[in-house]
Amino acid sequence: MSDRITRDEVIHVARLARLELAPDEVDAFTEQLARVLEHAADVESLEVDDVAPTSHPLPLANVYRADEVTPSIDRDEVLAQAPFAEDHMFRVPPVLGEEP
Amino acid sequence: MTWSIEPTLPEGWELVVGLEVHVELATATKLFCGCANRFGSEPNTNICPVCLGLPGSLPVINGTAVKYAMLLGRALQCEVRPSVMARKNYFYPDMPKDYQTTQYDQPTNSDGELMLADGFTVGVERAHIEEDTGKSTHVGGGGRINDAVHSLVDYNRAGVPLVEIVSHPCLDTIEHAKAYVSGLRDILLAIGVSDARMEEGSMRVDANVSVRPVGSEELRTRCELKNINSIRSMGRAIEYEALRQIDLYSNGESPRQETRHWDEAAGRSTPGRSKEDADDYRYFQEPDLVPLVPSAAEVAAIDDAMPALPSARRSALRQLVPAVSVSVEVIATLVDRGQDELAIAAIGKGADPEKVVTRLQHDLAVDDFSKITAGAFADLIRMETSGELTATQAKQVLSEMVETGGEPRPIAESRGFEAMPTDDLAGLVDQLIADHPEEWSRFVGGDDGDRKKMQGFFTGQIMSSTKGQADGRAVADLLAQRSAG
Numbered sequence: 061m062s063d064r065i066t067r068d069e070v071i072h073v074a075r076l077a078r079l080e081l082a083p084d085e086v087d088a089f090t091e092q093l094a095r096v097l098e099h100a101a102d103v104e105s106l107e108v109d110d111v112a113p114t115s116h117p118l119p120l121a122n123v124y125r126a127d128e129v130t131p132s133i134d135r136d137e138v139l140a141q142a143p144f145a146e147d148h149m150f151r152v153p154p155v156l157g158e159e160p
Numbered sequence: 161m162t163w164s165i166e167p168t169l170p171e172g173w174e175l176v177v178g179l180e181v182h183v184e185l186a187t188a189t190k191l192f193c194g195c196a197n198r199f200g201s202e203p204n205t206n207i208c209p210v211c212l213g214l215p216g217s218l219p220v221i222n223g224t225a226v227k228y229a230m231l232l233g234r235a236l237q238c239e240v241r242p243s244v245m246a247r248k249n250y251f252y253p254d255m256p257k258d259y260q261t262t263q264y265d266q267p268t269n270s271d272g273e274l275m276l277a278d279g280f281t282v283g284v285e286r287a288h289i290e291e292d293t294g295k296s297t298h299v300g301g302g303g304r305i306n307d308a309v310h311s312l313v314d315y316n317r318a319g320v321p322l323v324e325i326v327s328h329p330c331l332d333t334i335e336h337a338k339a340y341v342s343g344l345r346d347i348l349l350a351i352g353v354s355d356a357r358m359e360e361g362s363m364r365v366d367a368n369v370s371v372r373p374v375g376s377e378e379l380r381t382r383c384e385l386k387n388i389n390s391i392r393s394m395g396r397a398i399e400y401e402a403l404r405q406i407d408l409y410s411n412g413e414s415p416r417q418e419t420r421h422w423d424e425a426a427g428r429s430t431p432g433r434s435k436e437d438a439d440d441y442r443y444f445q446e447p448d449l450v451p452l453v454p455s456a457a458e459v460a461a462i463d464d465a466m467p468a469l470p471s472a473r474r475s476a477l478r479q480l481v482p483a484v485s486v487s488v489e490v491i492a493t494l495v496d497r498g499q500d501e502l503a504i505a506a507i508g509k510g511a512d513p514e515k516v517v518t519r520l521q522h523d524l525a526v527d528d529f530s531k532i533t534a535g536a537f538a539d540l541i542r543m544e545t546s547g548e549l550t551a552t553q554a555k556q557v558l559s560e561m562v563e564t565g566g567e568p569r570p571i572a573e574s575r576g577f578e579a580m581p582t583d584d585l586a587g588l589v590d591q592l593i594a595d596h597p598e599e600w601s602r603f604v605g606g607d608d609g610d611r612k613k614m615q616g617f618f619t620g621q622i623m624s625s626t627k628g629q630a631d632g633r634a635v636a637d638l639l640a641q642r643s644a645g
Contacts, residue, residue: 116447152312
């Protein structure tokens with residue numbers, strides 16, 4: 061097994077996504093994620109000193125929208141597709157952890 | 161100028177406070193979609209695929225929000241720089257996308273400052289653009305998140321444009337923290353980018369508080385205080401937190417870095433659950449939004465359009481009035497009330513600066529003084545200074561001017577406050593001279609001090625016998641005339 065990622069790191073990342081993993085799933089994901097990271101490591105071997113970091117493929121900047129109200133969508137239609145709704149709001153389980 | 165030393169902290173300890181102030185921008189629409197940015201709408205009526213984070217939707221940034229953010233940045237003396245948006249990833253239902261679009265390592269505004277009325281300068285680390293989150297209501301357990309049965313989420317606020325203003329941890333007293341927040345609010349209102357209402361949440365303050373022994377430069381473990389709903393509440397929350405930490409240190413313990421919720425009714429804070437570390441947010445540049453690159457011309461245009469800010473208005477008025485008789489607080493009060501322009505204009509028309517400030521401070525503490533023109537106000541002050549009106553009469557005339565917007569002279573006349581006709585006055589002065597030969601000879605033949613003292617005596621006698629209706633300047637003229645003749 062690769063040492064690219066540890067079981068603890070997988071458990072930590074799963075917690076950030078609020079995923080509950082069984083022990084055998086932790087093992088499976090540790091192995092799979094390690095392979096992904098291994099593949100990414102291939103990219104690290106490339107010489108990129110002369111390449112500027114790119115977050116956007118297009119040479120664009122300052123694309124603005126006018127501050128004009130456009131129609132919103134129908135809330136009943138949206139809420140009908142939510143797992144649970146109450147008082148015209150989305151009903152969710154109590155969430156552990158702080159609001160950011 | 162010295163400010164009162166915090167009476168609340170035990171001797172030997174000092175406060176270190178940094179503030180994060182979130183400000184909702186007063187745009188018509190949200191940051192990345194055309195949904196209305198409106199407080200108090202029916203739940204989930206201002207929502208669309210973009211602010212709900214539905215698959216396939218794409219954000220486009222609101223040009224007005226960016227402009228407002230840069231305007232605020234320049235008002236805080238920030239450098240306005242090329243910036244990019246970033247994703248802050250976290251799992252919480254108030255953000256249906258599972259990330260908040262914000263700015264991270266390249267914020268729009270950085271390295272600014274705000275100078276308080278007493279000259280203390282608060283460093284502003286950054287003022288970045290981000291979107292607001294939805295609003296959760298916790299049901300069950302008395303509304304407390306930790307005991308909630310479930311939560312209800314309204315996404316009207318999700319995607320509303322915010323600027324987060326982050327100060328350096330340089331605030332050393334509660335008074336400075338309060339003055340900083342109220343200074344920010346003044347600026348926001350002056351430049352018109354937010355209504356800055358703490359009670360409606362359009363301005364929200366989180367306080368990072370730590371303490372240290374006086375003279376130390378270290379930054380100790382801090383706690384972040386949330387749920388602060390007013391400037392006063394912030395003061396109480398900071399005080400409570402500082403005392404709690406000092407108590408821990410005094411018992412040989414240390415505070416834990418944590419978020420704490422302020423409970424205004426109970427007057428105390430309770431620990432929240434621990435927050436994720438910055439690394440856990442896995443920030444990365446937002447691929448769906450292109451960089452913001454303001455041109456030098458754009459920044460120059462913002463500077464040109466900048467209205468006079470409260471600090472500049474305070475110093476403009478400060479320069480016109482004597483520092484010994486008019487305090488920093490009085491100047492700040494007049495600027496807060498928006499009366500500095502009237503004061504400066506009246507002083508420009510020759511009215512006595514100290515008298516102008518006094519009348520405004522004590523007798524014009526009203527919401528609407530818009531009917532009073534600088535010319536009329538200057539006339540009133542001149543009538544008072546010259547002795548045509550007594551202080552009491554001047555106040556009465558002023559209150560009528562507030563109502564009607566009239567000129568002071570006709571108002572004074574209609575109330576019978578007009579100066580005595582000069583002929584009548586001359587008779588009174590002559591009679592007074594005849595009754596007081598000794599004083600008169602001191603006035604005519606004495607040195608400057610005597611002459612001044614006797615002028616006061618004669619003027620006082622005339623004022624008292626005419627119940628203040630004599631014109632002080634006319635009395636002075638008559639005395640001078642008689643002594644020369």
